[in-house]
Amino acid sequence: xxxxxxxxxxEELNLSIHTLRYYERIGLISPVTRGDNGHRHYSNEDxxxxxxxxxxxxTGMSISxxxxxxxxxxxxxxxxxxxxxxxxxxxxxxxxxxxQLQAQLEQVDTKIHCYQQQAAA
Amino acid sequence: xxxxxxxxxxEELNLSIHTLRYYERIGLISPVTRGDNGHRHYSNEDxxxxxxxxxxxxTGMSISxxxxxxxxxxxxxxxxxxxxxxxxxxxxxxxxxxxQLQAQLEQVDTKIHCYQQQAAA
DNA sequence: GCTTGACTTCGAGTGTACTCGAGCTTCTAC
DNA sequence: GTAGAAGCTCGAGTACACTCGAAGTCAAGC
Numbered sequence: 001x002x003x004x005x006x007x008x009x010x011e012e013l014n015l016s017i018h019t020l021r022y023y024e025r026i027g028l029i030s031p032v033t034r035g036d037n038g039h040r041h042y043s044n045e046d047x048x049x050x051x052x053x054x055x056x057x058x059t060g061m062s063i064s065x066x067x068x069x070x071x072x073x074x075x076x077x078x079x080x081x082x083x084x085x086x087x088x089x090x091x092x093x094x095x096x097x098x099x100q101l102q103a104q105l106e107q108v109d110t111k112i113h114c115y116q117q118q119a120a121a
Numbered sequence: 122x123x124x125x126x127x128x129x130x131x132e133e134l135n136l137s138i139h140t141l142r143y144y145e146r147i148g149l150i151s152p153v154t155r156g157d158n159g160h161r162h163y164s165n166e167d168x169x170x171x172x173x174x175x176x177x178x179x180t181g182m183s184i185s186x187x188x189x190x191x192x193x194x195x196x197x198x199x200x201x202x203x204x205x206x207x208x209x210x211x212x213x214x215x216x217x218x219x220x221q222l223q224a225q226l227e228q229v230d231t232k233i234h235c236y237q238q239q240a241a242a
Numbered sequence: 243g244c245t246t247g248a249c250t251t252c253g254a255g256t257g258t259a260c261t262c263g264a265g266c267t268t269c270t271a272c
Numbered sequence: 273g274t275a276g277a278a279g280c281t282c283g284a285g286t287a288c289a290c291t292c293g294a295a296g297t298c299a300a301g302c
Contacts, residue, residue: 006249018291021250037298039249052232055225063289077239084236087229094226098219104176105215108208111173115205118198127279139261142280158268160279184259243302250297256290267280272273 003033003041013050020050028053028067030074049073059094124154124162134171141171149174149188151195170194180215 010017020040023029029049032040042050049070056066069086072079131138141161144150150170153161163171170191177187190207193200 016291017249019289022290025251037249039298052228055228057289059222059225059229080236080240084233084240087233087236091226091229091233094222094229098222098226101180101215101219101222104180105212105219107173107176108180108212108215112205112208112212115201115208119201119205137261138279140259143260146281158279160268178259245302246300248298251295253293255292258288259286261286262284264283265281267278269278270276272275 003043004047006040006042009040009042009047009050012047013054015050015054023050023053026063026067028063028070056090059090060097061090065090124164125168127161127163130161130163130168130171133168134175136171136175144171144174147184147188149184149191177211180211181218182211186211 004012006017006020009015010020013020024031024040029046032042032046035041053066053070056069057063061069065086069083072083072086125133127138127141130136131141134141145152145161150167153163153167156162174187174191177190178184182190186207190204193204193207
């Protein structure tokens with residue numbers, strides 16, 4: 001099978017069918033090829049992009065920045081450096097976010113221990 | 122000075138004045154004591170709680186779970202264990218989230234290197 | 243030929259967490 | 273005594289990212 005239905009794509013990506021259509025509607029992904037009946041056919045390349053977009057989304061990138069990224073990608077190889085820069089910026093933000101989470105996790109830990117000790121006393 | 126104005130509190134906590142009033146309005150924090158003129162006075166204890174709530178918020182806890190937590194806290198020492206459990210649950214989620222972020226960061230890194238190599242070629 | 247189920251479009255609705263603005267009071271300084 | 277700054281309440285508005293539902297098409301199986 002060289003392509004997948006929207007249902008199969010949604011299952012594979014852990015996105016809802018609604019979300020897949022939504023991403024296409026807002027122009028985040030390019031229009032997916034259709035069968036004779038008008039149904040969407042998701043190619044491996046489509047799934048690849050969507051999988052990476054899901055990764056960006058899960059790391060906190062906004063839809064509008066993802067759109068900027070995809071617009072660059074659609075413009076071809078001339079934007080490779082720009083794309084690398086956009087992702088590097090994002091990378092920095094994710095790193096900072098992880099560091100912040102780790103610091104705040106310690107605060108939570110402290111509080112947990114505090115409560116456990118008080119409860120035991 | 123034993124208490125702070127809403128402006129000072131907002132600055133110290135990096136929250137907006139609107140947000141501080143909002144948290145009180147929805148019952149996340151208990152009503153803050155007021156001066157004769159009706160203005161809020163934030164005590165160190167108020168700031169302490171708000172600071173911890175901000176920490177929970179930044180680690181992704183929803184307002185409604187924070188509210189559950191604060192409701193427990195207001196019930197006194199009988200809920201110490203329950204509070205420790207609630208925070209432990211949250212801790213697990215934060216740990217999982219950090220792990221997920223780190224895994225996805227690698228995907229982003231891979232893509233960046235990919236682009237950099239292609240751009241150099 | 244009719245039901246069933248998967249798909250389609252389109253516009254509208256939802257949940258979360260703020261965020262804002264109008265209209266009012268109240269204190270301080272001139 | 274008046275201007276200006278800071279606070280107050282209350283209801284409404286906003287941004288984001290979906291999420292849903294109505295109404296329709298189309299192909300397969302009975």
